[in-house]
Every structure is written in C-alpha cells, then in structure tokens.
Amino acid sequence: MSELRQDPVTRDWVIVNPERASRPHDGAGAASGACPFCLGNEAQTPEAVETIAGADGRWLVRAVPNRFPVLRMDVRETAGAPPPEAFWRRLPGYGHHEVIIETPDHHAQPGRMPVAQARRVLEMYVRRARALAGRDGALRQIVLFRNHGARAGTSLAHPHSQIVATPAVAPETRRRVMDEIAWYDENGGCALCRTLERERAAAARIVLETARFATIAPYASLAPYHLQIVPLRHAPAFLEIGAAELDDLAGHLTRVLGALFDRLGDPHYNLVVQTPPLDLVHRSASHWFVEILPRLSTPAGFELGSRIVVNVQPPERAAAELRAALGAADAAAKEA
Numbered sequence: 001m002s003e004l005r006q007d008p009v010t011r012d013w014v015i016v017n018p019e020r021a022s023r024p025h026d027g028a029g030a031a032s033g034a035c036p037f038c039l040g041n042e043a044q045t046p047e048a049v050e051t052i053a054g055a056d057g058r059w060l061v062r063a064v065p066n067r068f069p070v071l072r073m074d075v076r077e078t079a080g081a082p083p084p085e086a087f088w089r090r091l092p093g094y095g096h097h098e099v100i101i102e103t104p105d106h107h108a109q110p111g112r113m114p115v116a117q118a119r120r121v122l123e124m125y126v127r128r129a130r131a132l133a134g135r136d137g138a139l140r141q142i143v144l145f146r147n148h149g150a151r152a153g154t155s156l157a158h159p160h161s162q163i164v165a166t167p168a169v170a171p172e173t174r175r176r177v178m179d180e181i182a183w184y185d186e187n188g189g190c191a192l193c194r195t196l197e198r199e200r201a202a203a204a205r206i207v208l209e210t211a212r213f214a215t216i217a218p219y220a221s222l223a224p225y226h227l228q229i230v231p232l233r234h235a236p237a238f239l240e241i242g243a244a245e246l247d248d249l250a251g252h253l254t255r256v257l258g259a260l261f262d263r264l265g266d267p268h269y270n271l272v273v274q275t276p277p278l279d280l281v282h283r284s285a286s287h288w289f290v291e292i293l294p295r296l297s298t299p300a301g302f303e304l305g306s307r308i309v310v311n312v313q314p315p316e317r318a319a320a321e322l323r324a325a326l327g328a329a330d331a332a333a334k335e336a
Contacts, residue, residue, distance in 0.1 A: 002071055002093025004168055013168040015070050017093060023068035023155055037158035039104035049098065050127060052120045060117065061124045062101040063163075070164060071095025095139065095166045096132055100124050102159040109266070110148065110159060111257035119250035125161070125273065126246070130239055132165040133278055139165040141173065141277040144238070149268025151295040161271075169277045177280045184285035192287035193234050195219075205315050207322045208256055212248040215256050217315035217322075222293060224313035225260060225267070225322070229253060229290040236286040238275035253290065259325040260294065268295040 002017035036044035045064045052061040075092040102121045103113065110118075129142050146161040147154040183191040199205055199216050207215040207227065215229045229252065231245065241249075260267055275288040303309055 001075070002069070004071075004091040004093060006089040006168075008087060008089070011171050013170055015093060017070055020068055020070060035106055035156065035158050037099075037101045037156060037160060038106050045099070045101075050124065050131075052124060059104065061103070061120045063124055063128050064099050064101065066097040066099050066162065069095075069097035071097055071166060091167065095164060096135070097164045098128060098132075098162065100128065100161040100163065102161060106158050108159050109261060110146075111254065111259075111261035113159075113254055115251045115254050118254045119246060121161070122246050122250055122253075125163070126239070126241060128163050132163065133239055135165075138167050140279055141166045141169050142239075142275070144273040144275075146271040148271070149266075149295065151268035152270045169280065173277060174280065177276050177282065177286065180285040180287075181282050184282070190234050190285055190287050192230060192289065196230050196232070205319045207259070207319050208252060208326060210248050210252045212245050213252045215252070217319040219315065221311050221313075221315040221318070222309050223311060224296050225264065225292075225294045225318045226311075226315070227256065227260075227292040227322075229256065229292070231288070234284075235288055236276070236283055237281050238273050238288040249290075255326060255329070256292070256322075258329060259322045260292070262325040262329060263321055264294065264296070269293060270295065 002015060002019065005014050005016055006012070007014065035041060039058065042048070042059075042062075045062075046067060048059070048062045048064050050063045051059045054060050071093045073094070073096050075094045100121065102108070102110075103117055108117075113121075125144055129144060132139060132142055143164045143166065144161065145163075180191055187194070196214060196216070199219075200209070200214060205217045205219065207217060209215075209232075212232055213229055214232060215227055218226060218228055229249070231241075235241070235245075260269070270291075270293045272291045272293075273288065274291050276282070276286045280286075297312070299309075
C-alpha cells in the first residue's frame, strides 16, 4: 500500500510504494503485439476514463487509470492530517494516477508525430488536468509529464504520458512559487515574463518562436539541451490554456522535439508541464511553461553533495545547434 512520508528536517514528502516495483518493463521495447497500449489490446489496461476517437470510431488518444499507481483514490476514507504530536509524519497514499496513451502507433516518435495528433494529445492533457482539478479539494497539485527512454524512467516504449494528482506540495515547488511572489513584490510584474523579454531581445538562447510560444535554453540550464517552452502572454496556470494556444503549441512542441531528435539521435528526456499547485496560483506572479530535460549525463558525487549542477554545455551553444537543426528540417520540408 502506498503512503506519503515527510522528512522531519527538510519537510520533503516521499511516496513509499512497493507495488510500483511490479509494473511491467519491456526493456528496449516489446513488439507491438505484446504491448498493452497498442490498438486491439485495450483489455490489458483498465477501462478508459476518456478517449478521443477518429471518424471511424477507433480511438486516437486514450486516458486510462494506471494499473500500478503511485497514489490511489480508494484510500480516501482514511486520509487526513497526522496527529500533531507525531514525530514521523505520514499520510495514506491518496491521489490519482492516469496514463495518457498518445497514439495507437507503437513506433510513433513524438518529434515525428503529425501536428494534428500532437494537438489531440495536448487536448487530452487539458481535459484530464481539469477533470482532476475539479474532482476533490484534497488534491492540491496536478503533475503532467512524459518520460521518454529508459534513462528518463519509462518502462514501456509505446508513446505515453502520465498525470498524477497529489494531496501534498513539495517544498521545492512551494519555494519556486514563493520566489516568484517575492520577485513580484520587489520588482512588480512576472519574473518569467521579464526573463522572456530579455531573452527575446538578446536572441542568443532562443531556439524557436511562434505566434504564442518561445522555446529558450535557460541561462542557468540544468543539463545539456535543457529547454523551456514558455507562453508569450502572461499565463498563470496550464489549466487556463485556450484553443488557439493549443493549436500553436502542438506545432511548436513537435518541431522542438524533432530538432532534439535530429541533433541528438532520439535522446532520453523528461518533459514536464510546470504549473503551480492548485491552491498556490498567484495571478500576477505565476507563469506556467513546459520543461524538457534530456538525460545525457548522470549526476555524480559533487552534484549530489553540493546540490550544484555541473552543465558541460553552454546553453547558447545548445540553442544555436537546435536552431540549425530546425533550419535544416525546414529546408528539407520545402524540397520535399
């Protein structure tokens, strides 16, 4: 049974869940016929909570409960605050965990996915995030993410994303929100809006800009080819994204992932929608974005001991290389 435990010194929350060790792994990638996410194998997953279907009635995107969830809805009856005198703080592992199966095609590449299909995936992101946000006042944070490749933590190769709703907010997440609010109080306005303004003016770390989004290689990048896709308008929370922004983001994200594929040869990466906790949204200071963190290196002793990242590649170089990859892709598309 899953449970949340809190470190008594740092106040960090940890999920202890031995059941997760039983989830299936397909190694380098199972054949599509054996994959539970493939078309025709729907009986191998829990019943879908929502689907987007094509004109022929077949599903194009499915959202299903995770068979091996990190948190579970069926422990709600026992959830509650721990006794105030308890030194070891714990909560039942209450929450929700779904898988978003992005396509029936087992071998689809996110960076090669048709824009229309990417738009459907993003639409499902929004639908499920809104559904979970409105489900229960005890759920405080919605985490949308995609693990691509074994080094990023994926266990099944079939393209899929996940969404987890949690009753606890990590101190690191809370610190970011508090830092954003402190910046607003001191300087006025949104820190990320101001950062984006400076990045667009300098252009050195801009990878791609479209009508409603810009991708930047952050000034203090956490890893080689670390990227952030940021809405150009001030946008406090992902749940507020509009249809026109989804349209633009679908093509934008597909191009950025395609550039990473072309430059790095299908790198393993984590993609996370960074949006504030439901009860900590500051209308003027919060600003959601999509973060892409390639897993090209492994943190070593210095990083673990100091909590200071060593990045071996300047973000300016990463941005230039990815701009070149985008330019080459555009030229090839014109010739085709």
